[in-house]
Amino acid sequence: MIWMRFAKDLYDERIKQICILSDLERMKSEAEELRQLHAASTTESEDTRSAKTKKERFDGQSWDSLKASPFYDVLRKHKDVLRDEIPAETPQDKGIQHEIDLVPGTKYCVTRQWPLPRDQVKAIDDFFDSRRQAGQVRESKSPHSASMFCVKKPQGGWRIVHAYNKMNDATIPAQTPIP
Structure with missing residues (x-):
C-alpha cells in the first residue's frame, strides 16, 4: 500500500485498526546492526564533513575508494553511466523519453x-x-x-x-x- 493512500485512509477512518506483527529478538538484533553501521559510517566528525566541499566529497567516491565495495565489478561494468567529474551540462540524449x-x-x-x-x-x-x-535546465512549457x-x-x-x-x-x- 502506498503510504500516502494509507495516510489518507487512516485519516478518513477507513482503516479502523492496525496490527503490527514483529519478532522482538530479530528486531533487537537488527537495531543493534543498524547502530553498528551508523557508528561505522559516522567516524568522521560533523565538522570535518561540513568543511568538505562538494568536489572533495565527489572525489572521495573515486574508483579506488570503491574497490572494497561488493558492487565494484557491477559498477565497473556499467561505468558509462557514472561520471568521472562533476557534470557541468546535461547528458547526451540517448533517445529515451520519460512519460508519466x-x-x-x-x-x-x-x-x-x-x-x-x-x-x-x-x-x-x-x-x-x-x-x-x-x-542543465530550460524554461518550463508544462x-x-x-x-x-x-x-x-x-x-x-x-x-x-x-x-x-x-x-x-x-x-x-x-x-x-x-x-
Whole structure:
C-alpha cells in the first residue's frame, strides 16, 4: 500500500485498526546492526564533513575508494553511466523519453507559489540561473506547476524542495517492478 493512500485512509477512518506483527529478538538484533553501521559510517566528525566541499566529497567516491565495495565489478561494468567529474551540462540524449501516466480525466495540476523569505527566493533564483547558464535546465512549457520552498542544509546553504502533492495524487504508479 502506498503510504500516502494509507495516510489518507487512516485519516478518513477507513482503516479502523492496525496490527503490527514483529519478532522482538530479530528486531533487537537488527537495531543493534543498524547502530553498528551508523557508528561505522559516522567516524568522521560533523565538522570535518561540513568543511568538505562538494568536489572533495565527489572525489572521495573515486574508483579506488570503491574497490572494497561488493558492487565494484557491477559498477565497473556499467561505468558509462557514472561520471568521472562533476557534470557541468546535461547528458547526451540517448533517445529515451520519460512519460508519466496520469489518472484519466485529470485536469492540470497547478499549485500557486506561496510567498517566500527573500533569502530563499535569492537561493532559488541563483540555483536556476547557474543551471540555466550551464545548459542543465530550460524554461518550463508544462501546464503543470508545483510550489517550492527551501530547507536549511546542515552544512549551510539551502536545499530546494518541490511540493508535488497534487501531481503525485494524479499520477498512476508504474507497474514495472524495480529490479
